[in-house]
Amino acid sequence: MIAAISAVAANGMIGRDHWLPWDIPEELAYFEATVAGAALVIGRLTYESMDVVPADSFIVTRQPDLPLRPGCHACTTVEEALRRALATGKPVFVLGGASIYAAAWPYCQRFYLTRIAAAYPGDTLFPAEIPLADWRIVSDHSATYVERHSGQPVSCRFLQYEQDAPKPL
Numbered sequence: 001m002i003a004a005i006s007a008v009a010a011n012g013m014i015g016r017d018h019w020l021p022w023d024i025p026e027e028l029a030y031f032e033a034t035v036a037g038a039a040l041v042i043g044r045l046t047y048e049s050m051d052v053v054p055a056d057s058f059i060v061t062r063q064p065d066l067p068l069r070p071g072c073h074a075c076t077t078v079e080e081a082l083r084r085a086l087a088t089g090k091p092v093f094v095l096g097g098a099s100i101y102a103a104a105w106p107y108c109q110r111f112y113l114t115r116i117a118a119a120y121p122g123d124t125l126f127p128a129e130i131p132l133a134d135w136r137i138v139s140d141h142s143a144t145y146v147e148r149h150s151g152q153p154v155s156c157r158f159l160q161y162e163q164d165a166p167k168p169l
């Protein structure tokens with residue numbers, strides 16, 4: 001199965017200065033636990049922002065000779081990255097960023113989306129064209145954590161959406 005995973009603020013922001021607009025360690029831990037052991041499809045900018053990138057990561061870039069960390073493979077299209085990730089036999093997660101969600105969502109059966117109930121300044125928006133409102137919600141739970149920059153409590157709603165007929169690769 002191909003899935004995507006993202007977290008989005010109430011104002012649609014997903015990124016700021018090459019990282020996240022918020023600091024919520026519990027939400028980051030949920031993300032890390034969810035994608036553990038999967039093959040990953042990652043945009044080049046998001047890849048460069050990550051401290052640790054596991055093996056079987058497929059980095060989408062228009063620079064085919066881009067030097068990458070061990071276990072990471074450059075792919076010049078999202079479709080190539082998804083095919084090569086599937087060929088590992090592992091579950092596949094699309095990690096973003098915005099440009100990769102926008103290209104990969106038609107192929108995803110499931111979308112893990114954490115909706116963070118506060119607005120944060122940022123420079124990267126979740127792509128508005130992804131029609132999640134038409135997908136089925138198959139899992140939904142919420143928890144409140146402290147956002148570390150503001151010191152304020154914030155509710156995180158952990159949703160899983162499914163679309164019935166993802167586009168075949």
Ligand SMILES: NC(=O)c1ccc[n+]([C@@H]2O[C@H](COP(=O)([O-])OP(=O)(O)OC[C@H]3O[C@@H](n4cnc5c(N)ncnc54)[C@H](OP(=O)(O)O)[C@@H]3O)[C@@H](O)[C@H]2O)c1
Pocket residue numbers: 005006007008013014015016017018019020042043044045046047049060061062063075076077078095096097098099100101103124
């Ligand atoms: N909140 C979340 O869940 C979440 C998740 C992931 C990322 N983020 C944030 O999102 C921001 C980064 O997102 P972004 O959209 O700016 O960058 P990105 O999607 O991570 O990477 C963009 C790069 O991917 C390559 N690329 C994109 N589309 C391509 C295509 N169709 N074919 C080939 N290569 C393609 C290009 O690399 P080249 O320039 O090398 O050609 C492009 O510069 C960061 O702030 C990050 O922290 C947030």
